[in-house]
Amino acid sequence: MIKATHVCHSLGRKPVLDDLNFSVAENDFVLIFGPNGAGKSTLLKLLSGILATRGGTVFINGKNILHYSKKELATQIAYLPQFDEFNLPLLVRDVLLSGRYPYGSFFRKYSGRDHEIFAKTVERFALQEYVERNIQTLSGGERKKVLLASAFIQDVPLILLDEPLNFLDPASTLQVIKMLREMHSQGKTVLLVSHLMQHFFPEANKMLALKNGKLKYYGAREFSAQLFHDIYQVSVQHVFAGDREIIYLDE
């Protein structure tokens, strides 16, 4: 699905990412973690084509990401930024429908099929009460749900998320995790940046650790107190609750 070879990036003169190599298979759930400023968000932007790499290449389905047109890429990848920028009033309906934008042509309105997918998704994620509301009036958790649903409407195999649980209360946290789990079980490939490992560790099947722009670990998800200590300088423990592996901070 995704292959990164010798990916480098810098902001001005400051190197942000240094020679990353890894590949993500279909239906992987990759948890990307690392301390603040490790380059996680930059990596996600490179993989989604928002930023162009300063060195190395990102391949999506075997094709160089730079050779995709913007619209073509948007039929492969949905990217959810950490912060949304809704400065102006916008109906939730329009936000959701924008997920169908890459499938439309220049002059065409959204088709019957677009509206059908829209209606199905609204029902599936129980968003009926929000559809006619201004997105600015929604709470952080409601917004995140709407944005996730719009990624679902975009109907792409790859979903990249940057800190999807920021500022969410426990109920919204669970709802967002459930939505993600559902998308993953439908065959989507998920790459997710988050510090909240206690939430996403059990969901992921792979993990990618970054520190100072360097790849510290990439591979199958497994608990390693040593790795977590190297990355975050904290000690982490794990327990099994039924078949769920739960990790927590050990003081």
Next chain:
Amino acid sequence: MFLPATGKSFTWMNKKIWSLGIFVFILLLIVPFWGIIPIDWQTILGHNPNSFVFWQLRVPRTILGFVAGAILALAGLVCQNLFKNNLATPDLLGISSGAAAGAVLALKFNLFVTFLGLGGMVLFSYLGALSSVLLVLLISRMVRNMSLYTFLMCGVALNFFYSALIVFFQYLFDFSNTFSLLRWLMGGISVVGYHESIFLGVLLLVFLLAIFIFKKEFLLVSAGDHFAQSRGLQVAHFRIYSFLGLAFIVGAVVSVCGPIGFIALIVPHISRLWGRSNYGETVVFSMLLGGGFLVLADFLARALIPPVDVPVGIITSLFGAPFFLVLIISQLKKTE
């Protein structure tokens, strides 16, 4: 245009649009009859001086007022979407000051060329308006940074430059044309005949068409660059083409009417409050409100201290600014 919307709220909205529409329509019908010479509706069909005043001065002036106001309001709306900021106006790109500089040049150097029935001053201020946006885009391209921030900085710099240029020329040359220039800078919509109304009317139709054709794109841009990009929109390109289009349309209005302040800022703001975040409704509101507001302002300009014809640009800012403040303060109170 719209999805089947949810029942009640939609009809209520329509009612609001209809009532504003009817109000503006009645306003347009009444305003031409009012003036220093009161005109009876029976006299307008005959051959007499009054019917000339009615058909060649007042009706064109009213139509021009509506069309220019509508264009300015819609331009403000589009600009705010493009800048993702509800305080943005086309003036940020230096359109008005560029147009004013062009008008100064035409006046001071007596450049009387006509093209498609438009006089030298109109033509040159149009070129001035276009030059602003082209310069902004050119400079941004030169520094290889087509971000909003660059556009804004270039626009600010150009605004200062052109303003200085205007004062410089006025100071340097004789004062013969100073009054007509000053009058132009205050904005006005008094015209003779229909050339200007037709010119701007066609532009308004084209503009409306573009606004609805590119609905999806404008909505995406207003939601943020990353959001729009991840949906497959070439944000930078779309913005550049939109700014060029805006320069063509707003430049035309400024070149005919002079710089008329506040409509582009205040009308979209109110329309957003009334339009319930619905794109189509906000657009229709902006058009009706912008047009109606300028016609009403021009009516006030003529009615306030007769027989003086106060420049309409003064009226829009004089009444617009306090109204805007009241609106903002009441909004802030609500969110407290």
